[in-house]
Amino acid sequence: MRHLLAWTLAAAATLAAAPTAPGAATSHPRCPRLTAPWYGDARDRLQRVIDERGACAGPEGGTEGSTEDVPARPVAAFDWDNTITKNDVTDATLSWALRHDRILRPARWTDTSQWLTPAADRALTEACGTGVPEGAALPTAAQPRCTDEILEIREHGTTMTGAPAFAGTWNHRRTVPQYAWVPQLFAGHTPAQLSAYARAARREALAAPVGATRTLGTHTVPAYVRYYDQQRDLVRTLQRAGFDVYIVSAGSEPITEVWSRGIGVDPAHTLAIRSVLDRHGRMTTRNEGCGGIPATRGEAIPYIDGKRCRLNQEVYGVQGAAAWRRQPWPQRPAIAGGDADTDVTFVGDATGAHLVVNRNKPELMCRAYDDADGRWLVTPMFLGPLPRRPDPYPCSTTAYTAPDGSGRPLLRDDGSVVPDQRDTVY
Known part of the structure; x- marks a missing residue:
């Protein structure tokens, strides 16, 4: 347990009140x-939430109901890729690793993922070859076919x-194989080695001009990453106001930790896919589980409901199957932000x-535009915003991703169907 938030019922009832109209709140001095600019x-x-919930507000704010044993600091939690930064930092690290021969050859590619198909195993074996021993570095920089297969599987889940x-x-609300696959590709490395790769990729990506791309095999990928100024300012302000700020990401934890330090978030407040280590301290193809699910080869990662599970388990100390469920009001973040389903x-x-940073992701945007509790805030991407989606989001038919992967109608808490929503913030 990394953090436990204790509030009195009276304080919870007061702070849970509906927000006032925009501009009506008085700034707390x-x-x-x-x-x-936003x-x-x-x-x-x-700002209103900061003023109402922050420890800076004094007894009427986030410290209300604290005890000696349990810190009463409000929590804010954010996704990382394309929420705090423009572009994906795990992909930037994978790109660097492929260009610098840092992927180690597995005995069989099916060892990397329990869901990898025979077709993918054959494609990777043929493209990457067997010319180096098991556990040795693949010469991916000189093998564009190998790079192509790895990137195609990562990006699209196909050969x-x-x-x-x-x-x-x-369970499609707890994992997606190609997300889990990237940390599995780095099996055999230590977390410190992967962190070093991430630091090298970070230097490269921050130095590249905005909009820069590079070609890997036949794939064109972003060559740059930028921290969003608005999110830097938000995280810094929240921390100064007494919030505990967490990152919760479906990327690899050593990579995300390298980047989160750049906005003042330490590893203890950075939650991502955490690889299980072998007795030599090297990463394996297994990752730590959550909510009563033990370590597996990717069955439970911080993905959709898995992000809730990790926050509940590691921030609020909720154990077992209960960590998958929405918790009572005092055991939930005051502010949370993301960009994708x-x-x-x-x-x-x-x-x-x-x-919500608008990247046209249907389930998230349906929730945001429906705005059932009046607390959803939508902003265009801060850098290179997307154009308006021409058609309404299919909220009433397929926007919800079911555990079996099928698309179903999105429901409100009262069971009513969210109607289709038009894109209005872009």
């Missing part, structure tokens, strides 16, 4: 101010010929503000 009234509404790369049964569950758990 002791609370730090957001200064970066879309619409998002900054004012975020270069279009064959499915993953098959079988998994993988974030929808924990962002929806927030009690003060649900911050």
